[in-house]
Amino acid sequence: MTSVPIGAAPAIGDAHDPHATSTGLDNKKIAIWAFIGSECMLFASLISTYLIYKGRSKVGPFPHEVWTDPMTGQHMKAILNIPVTSASTFVLLMSSLAMVLALAAVQHKNVPKRTTSERILGSSQLWLLMTAALGMTFLGFQAYEFTSFVHEGLSIRTNLFGSSFFTLTGFHGAHVTAGVIWLLTLFAIDRKRGLGPRDEVNVDIAALYWHFVDVVWIAIFTLVYLIQ
């Protein structure tokens, strides 16, 4: 990595610059990283709550084990649907790819595009819309999962697994929803006046938030869905 000391270019550190900061770094980027840091601890508390309650539910349904209701004699299969969740995980990973391509397209907006592939890769509107669409697809998978769980007898009040599971994945889903709204707002701005290099930091902080939502899901997918 090449890192030239902050004083090398005067832009943000310049005394005449109204946006000058003492660190030489953009305040919005510092704020989003601090926010992401705090979010790490929020999700750590939710994940640890899930892990502590795991295996302590008195009644089913259970995540990975079959359960027979002693009152009704009804058999309940393991409730987690790994194929569906794997598909939604893949969708969220691809949304991260679309997001970095959107950011790169904004950064290189002024670079001439000669070939069709360069024009596709350079279309920030396409990649922003693609990211939002993939995010909405993920939310669709989550809505399907939650609905099927409720139909199979697992609600947030059924047992400790239901409480901690719906709280953890519900919080994550709320973050994805906020991210989709943010992305659609950027898309609308891009449609209205066009996003360019001057908007890079605004797209960058949205991208950082979106990738954070992705890495949280990477942890949830392993800890909640795969580890039995």
Add this chain to the structure above:
Amino acid sequence: MADHAPTHAASTEVAVDHHGAGVMHEHPTWSTYWKVAVILTAITAIEVWVYYIPNFVHSRAFVPLLLFMSAVKFAIVVLFYMHLKYDHRLFRALFTGPLIVAMVTITALLFLFGKLAARV
């Protein structure tokens, strides 16, 4: 604001001055982003594949392997997609500091509630 250098498909990284912040960084190119996506997909496919091997699921290696693969995916996204590998060290500190606190908290709570005691 400094204009960005055009991308070069052949190279893996280009130098970018963030918003005239006075800090020159190397950035991954589009081809790097695609390669990272392929690696993430491959690791996810392996994770799901091992989940469906009953003998392996009951082995001692299952949980550590899944945790390792998850950590690799986490690190790849943070380093390349979130550009932490290329960004200012203050951003790294703002992320890794709370992340370490979070991981220590999870580990401590699991010990406190006896979730890890049986494995020690």
